[in-house]
Amino acid sequence: MGKPHIGILTYRNGHRFQEPGYFRRLISEGQKLGATVFLFSHEDAFEQKRMIRGFYPSAKGGWENKLFPWPDVVIDRCRKGSPGYRQFRKKKLFLYANNTYTNKWNATRLFMQDDAVQRWMPHTVAYSPEHLKEMLKKYRLLYIKPGNGTGGRSILKLTRTVEGYTVLGRDNRLVKKTARFQTLPPLIRWLNRWVKTERIREGNFMIQQGLDLSLVPGRATDTRLLIQKNELGEWDITGLGIRIGGKNSSTSNLHGGGKAVPFESFMVQRFGPEKTKSILLECRELARQVVQTIERHFGPMMEFGLDIGIDVNGRIWLIEVNPKPGREIFKRIGRMDLYRRSIQRPLLYALYLLQASKRPPLNRENAG
CATH class of the missing domain: 3.30.720 (Signal recognition particle alu RNA binding heterodimer, srp9/1)
Incomplete structure (x- = not known):
């Protein structure tokens, strides 16, 4: 049996990709796990031939492409929802590691109506x-x-x-x-x-x-929590960190001038150890309730980045949920172990899915 082929569905503009650094790391980690990983857009699938024009890093620093066999499993990382992409996704041509999600407004309405999540919603x-x-x-x-x-x-x-x-x-x-x-x-x-x-x-x-999230006076502050499925197909929290917005910025986004700091040391300084422990437990509970609610409505998923607001009184709020999250925050807080794990986990879950799809169905009459 040959190497498993994992395709990364994304947006391509010529030979340019939106997240080149992340994709290079993803392909490199895939090789270490014994898989062949390549990038492709919805325009690169030749359905009749069951071949893919796949892209991979060039030794010279750019991207090369060649024809690859039909991928065994596909991770959807396309952040640009063009009509062509949406039509392509509806065809269900592959075993996908993540189902399609919805926009932020529809997700917000869903969470506000859900008994398990609504208490955290602004x-x-x-x-x-x-x-x-x-x-x-x-x-x-x-x-x-x-x-x-x-x-x-x-x-x-x-x-x-x-x-x-x-x-x-x-x-x-x-x-x-x-x-x-x-x-x-x-x-x-x-x-x-x-x-x-x-x-x-x-x-x-x-x-x-609006919420008073100025844990640092005059600056917007929030928590980014990454929850992912692991190599056993189970949800697990990879890590979390604090984002502190730039001066006179309406958000805490890192590419908008914000900075990142470790969660625990920052929160202990602000609220003390006992309150910090309670906040951390509630953030974890929130994350698990959110992914369960999403999977009930949209089917199996792979990872989510939660933006969580912790106000000046220590109350927790769900700001938004990102189905294709970044993971730069772990780099920024000096946790390269978490950064690498955050890249490995989608691949490990994809390989788990592939193995699970090959198992014979359980005969319930003879089970137990």
Whole structure:
């Protein structure tokens, strides 16, 4: 029997990929595990021949391609939901390590309605001028977020002040934006333009209750938790870390100028050891409840990055869930062991799935 072939489905622009460093590590770790790993886009599958134009690192630093046999299992890492990709996914041509998910707005509605998760959810509604007025009456701080955004793009932080309203955020190119308004009508006109010009992939916007996450004064702070399936096909928390946003930034995203620090030492300094232990246990419980809820609705999954807000009182909130998460935070906090494990786990789970698919079904009449 030859080496197992693992295909990584992603977006390709010519010979360029969105996450080249991560993909090189993924392919290298796959080789160490005895697998052949290659990248491909939905345009690279030749269905009749059952062959794939696959890409792999060149010794010169770029990417080479050749024809590979049909992959035994595919990891979907495509972060750009083009119509061609969506149609391709519907065909179910492969054994996939992860099912398709949904956008952030639909996921938020699901979590708000789920008995096991709703206690961690901030109040969230679809964007409209009427909803904005209602939310501003209830909360001094709001976030205006795209329903299918990523990486902190197009997110606004809106604060009601004595002088009026202050808006702070980043557009879909991550350029900082600030604005101030004395009254509501010009604010609404400005926001109406924003949700039209800054929408991502024709998606809508939502208004979310703002949280006081300034564990470091004047800076947005949150926790990124990575939960992944392991080599036994079981959910396990790989690790977590704190992200501290840049000065005058509406989010804590690392590529928006934020920095990362280890979770435990930071939280102990802020809340003490006992409270930190309790917060950590609740973060773990939240992560497990979230992935169980998702799998009930969407089928088997592989990994998720949870953005968890811990407010100044130590209360825990679920901010958002990322189905194709980054793992740079482990590098930033100096945990290369966790960084490497976070890269290995999707491959180990893919190999587990492949073996499980070859096992004969259990004969329940003769079992036990």
